[in-house]
Amino acid sequence: MKIVKGVAFVRSKSLQEGQTGASLVLGLVFKSSRGAGLTTEYSARLWENPEKVASVVRVGGLVVAEGQEYAYNGETQLRLSRVEPLNATEEEVRSFVPKGTADAEEGMGRLRTYMESLGDPLLRQFGLNMLDDPEIRIRFPSAPAAKKNHHATLGGLLDHTLEILEMGSRVAPVLSLNRDLLLLGLFLHDIGKCWEISSAPGFGYTDEGRLVGHMLLGCEKTTQIARRIKGFPERTLRILHHFILSHHGEFEYGSPVLPATPEAMAVHLLDNLSGQVNAMRQVRSQEGDQWGYEKNRGAYIWKNGSDPSSWDQTAIGGGDRKVFDP
Numbered sequence: 661m662k663i664v665k666g667v668a669f670v671r672s673k674s675l676q677e678g679q680t681g682a683s684l685v686l687g688l689v690f691k692s693s694r695g696a697g698l699t700t701e702y703s704a705r706l707w708e709n710p711e712k713v714a715s716v717v718r719v720g721g722l723v724v725a726e727g728q729e730y731a732y733n734g735e736t737q738l739r740l741s742r743v744e745p746l747n748a749t750e751e752e753v754r755s756f757v758p759k760g761t762a763d764a765e766e767g768m769g770r771l772r773t774y775m776e777s778l779g780d781p782l783l784r785q786f787g788l789n790m791l792d793d794p795e796i797r798i799r800f801p802s803a804p805a806a807k808k809n810h811h812a813t814l815g816g817l818l819d820h821t822l823e824i825l826e827m828g829s830r831v832a833p834v835l836s837l838n839r840d841l842l843l844l845g846l847f848l849h850d851i852g853k854c855w856e857i858s859s860a861p862g863f864g865y866t867d868e869g870r871l872v873g874h875m876l877l878g879c880e881k882t883t884q885i886a887r888r889i890k891g892f893p894e895r896t897l898r899i900l901h902h903f904i905l906s907h908h909g910e911f912e913y914g915s916p917v918l919p920a921t922p923e924a925m926a927v928h929l930l931d932n933l934s935g936q937v938n939a940m941r942q943v944r945s946q947e948g949d950q951w952g953y954e955k956n957r958g959a960y961i962w963k964n965g966s967d968p969s970s971w972d973q974t975a976i977g978g979g980d981r982k983v984f985d986p
């Protein structure tokens with residue numbers, strides 16, 4: 661397996677005690693050779709002088725690292741032979757943070773166009789007031805949608821939200837859904853991520869994120885915005901809370917309530933579709949052979965699956981196995 665060598669960003673650090681002694685486990689992000697802006701992440705392990713190295717390596721900083729790839733639990737990890745801290749400017753560290761696809765200003769503009777298109781004046785006002793909220797204006801454009809699994813990029817929340825708004829506005833007439841409610845539910849569903857996950861390199865959970873999570877944080881902001889609109893109906897506020905609280909779809913996935921309206925079900929499923937497809941894409945962009953492993957689902961991903969021109973073109977009956985007659 662190949663040797664990996666270069667500058668890496670330290671996403672996480674922990675000392676672990678095992679049967680073979682203590683080791684240092686680092687989450688290292690290298691710039692990928694597959695294209696500008698792409699990164700490759702390894703769980704990397706060091707057995708020599710783990711305590712000493714741990715005391716000089718800082719989470720959120722850069723290191724020079726060298727190690728050999730090895731397969732472990734379906735995942736490619738690194739056995740480190742060298743790790744040294746590197747003095748780096750903030751800009752150099754930032755260059756290791758993966759970025760989303762939408763231009764922040766243009767993306768926020770598209771979000772506004774969706775909110776302006778809502779037919780119900782009260783819901784439209786709510787949506788636009790949310791967009792004009794000073795905290796949202798600062799946080800939403802750069803927030804990641806997840807720490808790791810999908811849309812884990814600067815601006816990932818914006819990419820993810822625009823994706824599902826586009827799907828939602830197409831699906832609404834097909835399924836006779838209330839477009840206003842659906843689109844507002846989609847905009848709000850993950851809005852609490854603005855406070856749950858830090859957009860600083862490493863995308864760590866914030867203290868409030870760990871303590872209460874993005875659903876409560878999103879509900880709080882929703883209440884705050886609704887209360888500032890004179891005469892905003894309490895029932896409408898509860899429906900907006902419901903979109904946020906039910907969007908994970910199952911108790912096991914952290915939703916305290918299950919979707920109780922067709923629009924809430926659609927928010928959950930569109931969110932899931934966007935997240936699952938993006939998680940597969942992320943595996944596809946990893947270096948290595950044509951199969952990648954998606955840890956979250958415990959499933960292998962065939963990276964060539966979307967590109968028939970890369971498939972073996974041997975005609976039926978022409979291969980080694982004579983299952984089909986020519």
Ligand SMILES: [Fe+2]
Nearest residue numbers: 849850874907
């Ligand atoms: Fe969520």
Ligand SMILES: [Fe+2]
Nearest residue numbers: 820849850931
């Ligand atoms: Fe989401």
